[in-house]
Amino acid sequence: xxxxxxxxxxxxxxxxxxxxxxxxxxxxxxxxxxxxxxxxxxxxxxxxxxxxxxxxxxxxxxxxxxxxxxxxxxxxxxxxxxxxxxxxxxxxxxxxxxxxxxxxxxxxxxxxxxxxxx
Amino acid sequence: xxxxxxxxxxxxxxxxxxxxxxxxxxxxxxxxxxxxxxxxxxxxxxxxxxxxxxxxxxxxxxxxxxxxxxxxxxxxxxxxxxxxxxxxxxxxxxxxxxxxxxxxxxxxxxxxxxxxxxxxxxxxxxxxxxxxxx
Numbered sequence: 001x002x003x004x005x006x007x008x009x010x011x012x013x014x015x016x017x018x019x020x021x022x023x024x025x026x027x028x029x030x031x032x033x034x035x036x037x038x039x040x041x042x043x044x045x046x047x048x049x050x051x052x053x054x055x056x057x058x059x060x061x062x063x064x065x066x067x068x069x070x071x072x073x074x075x076x077x078x079x080x081x082x083x084x085x086x087x088x089x090x091x092x093x094x095x096x097x098x099x100x101x102x103x104x105x106x107x108x109x110x111x112x113x114x115x116x117x118x
Numbered sequence: 119x120x121x122x123x124x125x126x127x128x129x130x131x132x133x134x135x136x137x138x139x140x141x142x143x144x145x146x147x148x149x150x151x152x153x154x155x156x157x158x159x160x161x162x163x164x165x166x167x168x169x170x171x172x173x174x175x176x177x178x179x180x181x182x183x184x185x186x187x188x189x190x191x192x193x194x195x196x197x198x199x200x201x202x203x204x205x206x207x208x209x210x211x212x213x214x215x216x217x218x219x220x221x222x223x224x225x226x227x228x229x230x231x232x233x234x235x236x237x238x239x240x241x242x243x244x245x246x247x248x249x250x251x252x
Contacts, residue, residue, distance in 0.1 A: 019120060020176055026124040026236050027169075030131035032229050033138075034167040034180055038124070044229030083232045094239045098246050105250045 004110075011104040013051040017044060018097040025090040028081055035077040039086070121247070123175035124240040130172050131233040137182045138165045138226045139206030141218050149214045152202050160212040162188040162219075188213065 014068070024040045031037040074080045140164045151160035164186050172179035190213040198207030 020123055022121070022240065023127065023175050023177035025177070026127040026178065026240065027175075029125050029232050029236050030134075030180045031167070031169055031178060032232065033135075033225070034169055037178075040177070044250065076152070083229065086234060087197055087232055088234060090239055093229055094243050095244050101243075 028086045126172045128233040128236045135230040137195040
């Protein structure tokens with residue numbers, strides 16, 4: 001029997017995808033003034049599916065689900081980064097990370113109290 | 119992969135933006151330097167950024183790839199009393215526009231702040247993760 005319930009495995013995978021996405025978004029903000037740099041992001045649902053299906057997500061290669069989104073508003077320096085948009089995405093991603101973390105921590109806490117010797 | 123590499127990425131950008139502000143300060147300071155060590159008036163320096171791998175993270179950091187020299191011809195100012203004036207009384211002054219430099223500085227400052235707020239966001243999430251151990 002698996003110790004972690006399926007929903008806990010999904011939450012663990014979601015945390016991994018959120019962390020990987022946070023890296024890409026940080027890279028986007030860092031390269032806001034880099035000529036020729038295009039925004040990079042991952043599709044959360046597809047990435048989550050991939051990590052869950054690979055079983056143990058810790059070994060899955062997060063770089064494989066990276067996508068470069070082609071954008072219309074490319075400036076004269078071939079850079080399409082809107083810093084405000086990327087910061088908003090970064091906050092949103094961080095909020096979802098913390099929310100998932102809270103749910104995950106609570107469910108692990110319940111597991112702990114269920115297995116604690118009285 | 120992890121929250122520490124986010125701080126590494128943001129840190130690379132903080133460094134690059136600081137170097138950019140340093141160059142802007144240099145450009146502004148030399149707005150009237152008509153005799154540079156390379157001969158002729160000072161030419162403004164322009165930073166060129168390029169994406170850089172930070173550790174083994176997926177996100178890309180940034181680095182100052184090179185500093186190029188602005189090839190805009192110098193401003194010609196008529197000032198016959200100046201010892202550096204040519205035979206027709208024209209002094210070549212640096213083609214540095216202080217207004218342009220100030221705007222560039224504001225943009226660099228904003229980019230710096232944006233990266234600081236990325237550090238704050240990553241830090242808050244990292245602290246919450248550590249709280250799981252409690």
